[in-house]
Amino acid sequence: MIDIEVKEGSAEIEVAEGVFFNPKMKCLRDISVAFLNAIGSKGNSLIDCTSATGIRGIRYFKEAGISGLTLLDTNEKAAKNTLKNLKKNRIKAVSLNIDLEKFAAGSEQKFNIIDLDPFGSPAPYVRDILKISEDGTIVMLTATDTAVLCGAHSKACVKQYASAPMHNHLCKEAGIRILISYFMRKASEFNFGTELLISISDMHYMRLFLRLRKGAQKAYDSMMQTGFGAYCNSCFSFSCMPGIAPAISSVCHACGSKTKLFGPIFLGKLNDKALAGKMLKEMDESGCGYKTISAVCKELDTPFFYHLPTLTRKLKTSSVPFHKVSEILEEKGFICTRTAFNESGIKTDAPIAELLSAISKAKELR
Ligand SMILES: C[S@@+](CC[C@H](N)C(=O)[O-])C[C@H]1O[C@@H](n2cnc3c(N)ncnc32)[C@H](O)[C@@H]1O
Incomplete structure (x- = not known):
């Protein structure tokens, strides 16, 4: 079987049979490269925890100046494919055929930047990536279990994210805010505060760009950015209640009807607009990623709509x-x-x- 050859950004790769590659995610890979350039990640160490063909690590190395590159994949074919592609692009990097959980349990090394792009939910891997993080570590993570986060399977959302979702027009925003609050809770257990830098919900995925800050006060401050939402099915207004144990009213502030409560959710700003502006300068105006980040720059910062x-x-x-x-x-x-x-x-x-x-x-x- 002949491998498929793909050129994307500065990377030239082969996609082996049985190894995951989605050309439509080029858009998100472009955004990730622009993000790394906008924060100035040149010379930093990066681990791609779920490398598949190795396309992300290769692009980050060639287009964002990453120096110490480590790539993992639990699938043997993917790890072999990654090795072949690293060679093809003349990149020296560590490529391992290992499960992330096993790697994180045995690793002494901490990374400056972590990319996690698993199948479905990132939740089972969050503790693993926190084990290989330190103060200042940047985390880029993808969720494709959007049906769960958006309330199509609300019991699964309660089980996976310990949060009650919405299943109406607010579902995507509620979903990404659930994902962020879940990450913050886990990070807090490891004594990390979480700075949310960029968050995107598009097509079938959600993607977060975060910075971890070590310290008990920082962890506490992040937790205090979470809370609950209430939606009124009668007049269609909504309200937010910040805090871990806020006084929650199930009576609509606008019309007095009974509201539907959801959360815990993150209630802070979803994007650092100055950083999003810098990302735009790194991107091709005609690319699909540009449109996504421009939309982020224009949106009012308050929760819900x-x-x-x-x-x-x-x-x-x-x-x-x-x-x-x-x-x-x-x-x-x-x-x-x-x-x-x-x-x-x-x-x-x-x-x-x-x-x-x-x-x-x-x-x-x-
Ligand atoms: C969605 S694909 C990654 C796609 C890649 N980031 C890209 O942009 O083309 C997910 C990959 O994660 C790998 N994977 C799944 N569970 C894993 C685990 N526990 N540890 C390491 N790799 C894992 C899969 O074998 C698969 O290759």
Whole structure:
């Protein structure tokens, strides 16, 4: 069987039969390279815990100046394929056919940067990557169990992430906030605080870019950025309750109906916009990754959003364009942006009553 030859970025690789390679994830690999260049990772050590063909490590080495590169894969064919590709790209690196859990249990080495891109959930591997982390370690991790995080299998979410998900238009944002809070809780057990740098939810994946900070106070501060959310199925507003044991009300603050509670979730900012801006400078404007990071730069930082079609249905009216509603709210001094989590969503600091009135006014002006 002939291996498939692939050129991606500066890497030239062969994909052996039985080894995972998804060309559609080029976009996310481009974003990861831009991230490493934006934070200035030249000369740092990096471990790709789930290398498959080795494409990530090879690109990080060639395009972001990584020096000490280690690649792991539990699949023998993948580890062999990685070795072959390292040779093809003339890169000296450590490539091991080993399970991450076993490697982390026996490793004395700590890494500056860790990439984790497993099949499905990263949850079973988080403790392993924390074992090979130190103060300042950058973690890039992918989750593809989005159906679980987005509440299609809510019992699985409770089991895997110890969190109650949402299963409506808020599900993707709630899902990524569940993933972040899960990571923070595990990091805290290892006495690490977590700085969230960039978070992306796109296609079938979620990806987090984080920095670990050693120290009890830092771990405590991260934990205090988590909390719970409440969603009202009657008036469609939402609220957030920060803290580990906050006073949780299941009564909607806007209409008095019973709300649905979800969480624990992360309640802080999902992106460091200055860093996202630096990433854009590292990227090709015509690439799909550019679009993803531009959207991140434009989005309001507050948690959650309203869904225009749900609100127009409530008002028993036809659809209304985003720009008309946002113009009316902005004239009143409110901030409105789109959200990367839902193309019909509106993120705003306006209360629900103001938003409903802006929708009605937008309809009158037509
Ligand atoms: C989704 S693929 C990685 C794709 C790769 N990052 C890329 O961009 O092409 C997941 C890889 O993780 C490997 N893997 C799964 N469980 C593992 C474990 N416990 N330790 C190390 N590797 C593992 C699989 O064999 C597979 O090659």
